[in-house]
Amino acid sequence: xxxxxxxxxxxxxxxxxxxxxxxxxxxxxxxxxxxxxxxxxxxxxxxxxxxxxxxxxxxxxxxxxxxxxxxxxxxxxxxxxxxxxxxxxxxxxxxxxxxxxxxxxxxxxxxxxxxxxxxxxxxxxxxxxxxxxxxxxxxxxxxxxxxxxxxxxxxxxxxxxxxxxxxxxxxxxxxxxxxxxxxxxxxxxxxxxxxxxxxxxxxxxxxxxxxxxxxxxxxxxxxxxxxxxxxxxxxxxxxxxxxxxxxxxxxxxxxxxxxxxxxxxxxxxxxxxxxxxxxxxxx
Amino acid sequence: xxxxxxxxxxxxxxxxxxxxxxxxxxxxxxxxxxxxxxxxxxxxxxxxxxxxxxxxxxxxxxxxxxxxxxxxxxxxxxxxxxxxxxxxxxxxxxxxxxxxxxxxxxxxxxxxxxxxxxxxxxxxxxxxxxxxxxxxxxxxxxxxxxxxxxxxxxxxxxxxxxxxxxxxxxxxxxxxxxxxxxxxxxxxxxxxxxxxxxxxxxxxxxxxxxxxxxxxx
Numbered sequence: 001x002x003x004x005x006x007x008x009x010x011x012x013x014x015x016x017x018x019x020x021x022x023x024x025x026x027x028x029x030x031x032x033x034x035x036x037x038x039x040x041x042x043x044x045x046x047x048x049x050x051x052x053x054x055x056x057x058x059x060x061x062x063x064x065x066x067x068x069x070x071x072x073x074x075x076x077x078x079x080x081x082x083x084x085x086x087x088x089x090x091x092x093x094x095x096x097x098x099x100x101x102x103x104x105x106x107x108x109x110x111x112x113x114x115x116x117x118x119x120x121x122x123x124x125x126x127x128x129x130x131x132x133x134x135x136x137x138x139x140x141x142x143x144x145x146x147x148x149x150x151x152x153x154x155x156x157x158x159x160x161x162x163x164x165x166x167x168x169x170x171x172x173x174x175x176x177x178x179x180x181x182x183x184x185x186x187x188x189x190x191x192x193x194x195x196x197x198x199x200x201x202x203x204x205x206x207x208x209x210x211x212x213x214x215x216x217x218x219x220x221x222x223x224x225x226x227x228x229x230x231x232x233x234x235x236x237x238x239x240x241x242x243x244x245x246x247x248x249x250x251x252x253x254x255x256x257x258x259x260x261x262x263x264x265x266x267x268x269x270x271x272x273x274x275x276x277x278x279x280x281x282x283x
Numbered sequence: 284x285x286x287x288x289x290x291x292x293x294x295x296x297x298x299x300x301x302x303x304x305x306x307x308x309x310x311x312x313x314x315x316x317x318x319x320x321x322x323x324x325x326x327x328x329x330x331x332x333x334x335x336x337x338x339x340x341x342x343x344x345x346x347x348x349x350x351x352x353x354x355x356x357x358x359x360x361x362x363x364x365x366x367x368x369x370x371x372x373x374x375x376x377x378x379x380x381x382x383x384x385x386x387x388x389x390x391x392x393x394x395x396x397x398x399x400x401x402x403x404x405x406x407x408x409x410x411x412x413x414x415x416x417x418x419x420x421x422x423x424x425x426x427x428x429x430x431x432x433x434x435x436x437x438x439x440x441x442x443x444x445x446x447x448x449x450x451x452x453x454x455x456x457x458x459x460x461x462x463x464x465x466x467x468x469x470x471x472x473x474x475x476x477x478x479x480x481x482x483x484x485x486x487x488x489x490x491x492x493x494x495x496x497x498x499x500x
Contacts, residue, residue: 046352048500071354081348081500084294084340091293099286099354124344148352 001026001146001179007044007054016040016203019054022146022181027172029194029211030183031270033278037203038183039079042150045181046076058146072100075139079151082135085124089117092138100142108141115163128155136164140171149182153189161186165193187270191215199274206277209251219253220272222246222264231260233283240280249276287355287363288370291337295371298333305329309379319383323376323403327410330375334368335417339426348500357495361422365488368414376407405473411480415487422494 002022009016016037022028032038043049045056047063056063059070066074083092089112096103112119115133123131132155139147147168153161172178184190190197190211197214199207209218223231224245235252249268250256256265268276309322341350351357380403416436421429451457467475 068354076352081345
């Protein structure tokens with residue numbers, strides 16, 4: 001569905017070098033700290049910036065050859081851009097009806113009502129949350145096969161996030177081959193929602209794993225200096241110096257639980273893994 | 284393309300109070316005895332400015348990035364801007380010609396309507412030249428910088444016209460060319476204006492496509 005192979009983009013203070021793949025029917029999460037290169041990657045995929053190297057294919061075609069017709073099958077949410085703030089929801093519906101043959105106006109308006117989005121108010125007068133809801137509802141309103149969502153839940157409260165993610169889940173279940181690439185700084189959203197997750201730091205993909213594996217198999221060992229050297233280090237992935245010794249990220253938590261019952265071994269969430277990958281040292 | 288046109292016309296309708304002001308100013312000018320061809324030029328110029336302002340709306344709050352994820356190619360976007368510009372300029376020109384024509388026939392029934400239409404047609408066509416200049420500058424430099432650059436370009440153009448006019452005295456060829464244009468009949472002059480407008484728009488569209496295809500968001 002979507003593939004990036006060694007995509008490079010050079011800026012004066014930042015270099016992107018990213019590879020990732022979104023397979024048909026998969027929900028792929030893309031996580032990283034602010035400035036890690038998530039939005040640059042999204043812009044590269046959408047051909048909004050020119051890449052300096054590597055290859056991006058969308059629906060099997062080089063991304064530079066994606067036609068307007070192909071774009072009808074892509075739903076997009078950008079964190080820092082959207083429909084003109086001077087338009088209303090009614091205007092957006094009128095525009096989308098002309099642009100997307102599969103646009104379902106009745107469903108779109110119903111969703112807007114459901115999420116309390118006013119029809120006649122200018123978008124620039126919307127709250128951040130309302131704008132975020134409108135962007136996501138619009139992206140799901142025209143039967144897109146691929147959703148490219150950059151921080152779609154940013155600015156939403158917990159309840160609205162839950163509701164919208166449920167809506168997104170329903171949308172994906174309607175047709176099996178629909179795929180999503182989604183970034184979020186709220187790791188909880190991605191943990192519950194994604195089939196696999198890519199982590200990016202300082203412009204580079206540092207980790208790719210199925211979400212289930214990340215949550216079930218990865219763990220953090222908290223060890224002092226002596227324990228650290230005594231442990232089998234085969235499954236160490238990252239380590240971080242602490243006042244007590246080291247925190248170590250492993251992708252074989254059960255191995256250490258079984259063989260080193262005296263060592264403090266904790267389950268790790270995506271945030272812990274990301275923090276370790278950013279602040280720690282790769283082994 | 285149609286979706287983009289709908290968007291631009293909806294944004295245009297949002298500014299309907301300005302159209303009321305334009306009509307009021309036009310009525311005031313007619314009442315104060317202003318020439319109707321001047322009013323046609325004024326209204327058409329306003330229509331042109333409104334069409335170009337749609338670029339500023341697209342640019343607002345980094346809107347370009349999202350626009351180019353919609354099913355519209357960069358060439359399609361540029362084509363739409365020109366079509367929208369031609370429609371806005373053309374519609375305001377036509378409406379003002381009709382209104383002023385009716386007024387002329389009421390106030391000066393003896394005047395030749397064909398001659399009036401010809402004069403206003405030429406003034407309308409001539410306005411496609413500034414449209415052709417403004418669109419690429421707006422696309423390249425954005426609303427704020429574009430305005431400053433346009434002022435500089437306008438000053439340079441006037442300077443150039445002044446120099447050509449001065450040089451015409453020294454160069455007989457230029458003098459003959461000016462005399463030839465002045466001597467053209469109404470239909471021939473509107474033909475020249477039409478060709479000139481088409482050429483200007485064509486070159487401008489070519490430059491605009493190049494600008495937009497190079498842009499990164």
